[in-house]
Amino acid sequence: MTKDTSQLPCPSCKEPMRPEWHRAIEIDRCPACGDLWFDRTELTTYVADKTPGLGKVMLGQPRTVPGGPDTSLACPRCRVPSLEPYEWDGHRFSRCTSCSGVHLEGTTLDGIIADIEGRLQREKGSATPSEILFWLLFIAR
Ligand SMILES: [Zn+2]
Ligand SMILES: [Zn+2]
Numbered sequence: 001m002t003k004d005t006s007q008l009p010c011p012s013c014k015e016p017m018r019p020e021w022h023r024a025i026e027i028d029r030c031p032a033c034g035d036l037w038f039d040r041t042e043l044t045t046y047v048a049d050k051t052p053g054l055g056k057v058m059l060g061q062p063r064t065v066p067g068g069p070d071t072s073l074a075c076p077r078c079r080v081p082s083l084e085p086y087e088w089d090g091h092r093f094s095r096c097t098s099c100s101g102v103h104l105e106g107t108t109l110d111g112i113i114a115d116i117e118g119r120l121q122r123e124k125g126s127a128t129p130s131e132i133l134f135w136l137l138f139i140a141r
Contacts (some may be wrong), residue, residue, distance in 0.1 A: 008076035010035050011083060011094075011103045017076065020044060021120070029106065036109055037076055037132040051116045062088035077101055089115060 008017045010030035017037055028037040036047035038046065065085035073083045075096040083094035083103055091112050093104035124126045 008037060009074070010075040011037070011076055023097075034106040036104055036106055038102045039077070043102045045114065047113065050113050052122060053120050062086040062093075065092070073103070075099060075101060075103075088101060088112070091115070098117065 006076045008028050010017050010033060012035045013033045015030050015032040017030045017047050017055055021030050023133065025042055026039075027042060027046065028057070029035070050126060062137050063086065064105075065087050067085065071081045073094065075082045076099065078096060078098045080098070082097045085092065089112075091104075091108050093102055095102050
């Protein structure tokens, strides 16, 4: 099964995004501004792949940022302004209310990965297993 990712317009600058492969995960990156697009579940798979042991740390749920969907940014799949802003631990991203795809800046993704890795490090040697919260399942639902 292949999907058409040839001409997904960047939500920020409308430049056609380019597909990239990270092992079995396909993501789309804007060659102009570096923004990223993950289809539903792709971000979950990507972050889980980057941070083994993720299920052992408590992450907490992202919060919606007041203001509702950002009417200036269009979902590259749905082609309508349906991107709802979220915040997790200071990291801002947006998710399509229709297809659940996630749009974020490349540096934001790096920050999220670094934060999760830091938490995993701190959890090492902890005697009690951490509570599991499904941040990533939230993203993927
Ligand atoms: Zn762009
Ligand atoms: Zn969408």
